[in-house]
């Protein structure tokens with residue numbers, strides 16, 4: 262599990278930062294990549310990475326401002342030429358309006374995609390997607406336009422089967438080991454009833470990634486971020502600019518750091534960096550936020566972050 | 580007058596070529612820049628040039644395929660932040676459907692531009708724009724989707740006033756020189772009637788630029804290109820691929836060169852280069868075309884071509 266930032270600027274592209282896009286690489290887990298926002302030029306950025314567009318199976322749009330959206334039609338077209346699975350629909354999640362934009366773009370350009378798209382326009386906060394390994398929750402943030410934050414929850418890995426303990430208890434190996442591993446109760450040939458749960462190690466806790474769209478400070482952020490392993494938070498403004506941030510429906514680096522602290526996240530990644538900040542000033546954003554929450558980084562385009570498994574045990578309060 | 584290529588690839592962006600866009604810089608003539616096509620990432624390309632988006636006053640779209648269009652909403656938004664004249668409408672010329680695409684893009688993204696747009700959806704071949712210095716003609720080409728070629732005609736410069744000849748004929752200087760320069764007939768204080776036309780040098784012929792969208796070979800190309808100083812022609816296919824080109828509604832480098840020869844143009848610039856051609860193969864396209872029409876160049880992104888005044892006299896057949 263890895264995050265690769267494809268665009269980290271606020272509003273307009275700059276020479277060194279493209280507009281928003283972020284890839285969540287789940288290649289080891291489910292051989293898929295999920296994209297969060299598709300600003301103009303995202304397909305160009307992807308050309309400079311090892312990401313294969315056909316591996317991108319789901320796209321989550323936080324909001325429909327151009328710097329998060331206008332790369333979508335071009336990406337969809339290019340993916341069509343690059344061997345996308347013609348039977349597997351690409352899922353696109355986003356606010357109301359996303360269908361309109363994509364359909365008109367494809368219609369006027371007479372683009373016929375080689376694969377189907379399934380749109381999910383999000384209406385209510387809560388669970389928006391689930392498969393055998395992941396759940397995704399969305400919640401409304403507070404931006405000038407309808408905007409969502411996403412919480413991606415990896416399901417816990419079941420505990421390993423404790424083979425040594427099984428052998429010690431003289432439970433014969435064979436197909437029933439599979440049933441025990443699945444946590445079932447099994448009756449042995451000698452009449453003993455054995456509960457699989459007694460022969461499983463502790464489950465390994467799944468990871469939680471929180472990816473927010475542009476937002477003012479609002480209660481939903483804390484809920485989305487609670488105990489996340491990584492929180493990706495916008496940082497359009499710096500220290501001392503809370504009023505400006507509020508007026509423009511954005512956040513400061515300090516506000517993001519306070520969320521990280523309150524929500525007990527492991528790592529804070531600050532993105533959506535204004536062109537007003539260059540060089541040493543970007544470092545200053547990070548430094549200021551770090552005073553409040555130590556494990557903070559301001560990201561750059563093409564930065565990759567591997568998401569480690571949490572070291573704490575299940576249920577343990579950090 | 581200068582052409583600056585912002586994107587020269589066919590279909591999809593490549594690492595070294597972006598999708599189509601071409602700037603016609605008329606800074607010395609009218610302090611304006613005109614853009615022909617706006618593929619995705621055009622605003623990013625502009626960041627790497629000296630072009631100021633607010634100087635771009637007119638946009639001509641050849642056709643609505645994504646690689647010629649999808650950068651338009653992002654460009655319009657960014658131009659809004661970059662001091663565009665709030666009273667001067669930006670003119671956008673293109674095929675039917677362009678209004679729909681731009682309006683939906685701006686609506687869903689809730690983008691409020693700081694300047695007005697005037698759309699001109701082209702319906703018929705012929706003159707589509709005229710000001711005191713230029714005329715622009717459009718004609719339908721033959722592509723899979725409605726597609727136009729443009730012919731930009733600079734009006735002739737009036738001849739210089741021949742001051743030495745006026746003095747030799749003892750015509751007194753003063754405000755009447757202005758009238759003579761405008762070609763009027765003036766009555767002198769001594770009663771002589773003087774025709775300004777007799778005291779003007781030869782007019783300087785304006786230049787002609789022909790910029791085509793994607794196209795199969797068709798008669799309109801020759802009409803648009805006739806006697807042009809520069810012909811910008813697509814070259815999606817190479818020598819020996821005429822059949823492929825026809826099937827895909829494109830042209831070969833040889834077909835473009837034949838047009839240049841037949842239409843007596845001064846210079847041929849080949850663009851819309853497929854990613855199948857790299858390195859030496861690109862040079863081969865140029866070499867093959869040059870066998871038919873010598874003054875041929877395959878262009879690259881950021882290539883600039885100054886358009887010289889024609890050396891031939893008005894009315895002279897090349």
Ligand SMILES: [Zn+2]
Nearest residue numbers: 272326328475
């Ligand atoms: Zn934004």
Ligand SMILES: [Zn+2]
Nearest residue numbers: 590644646793
């Ligand atoms: Zn094209």
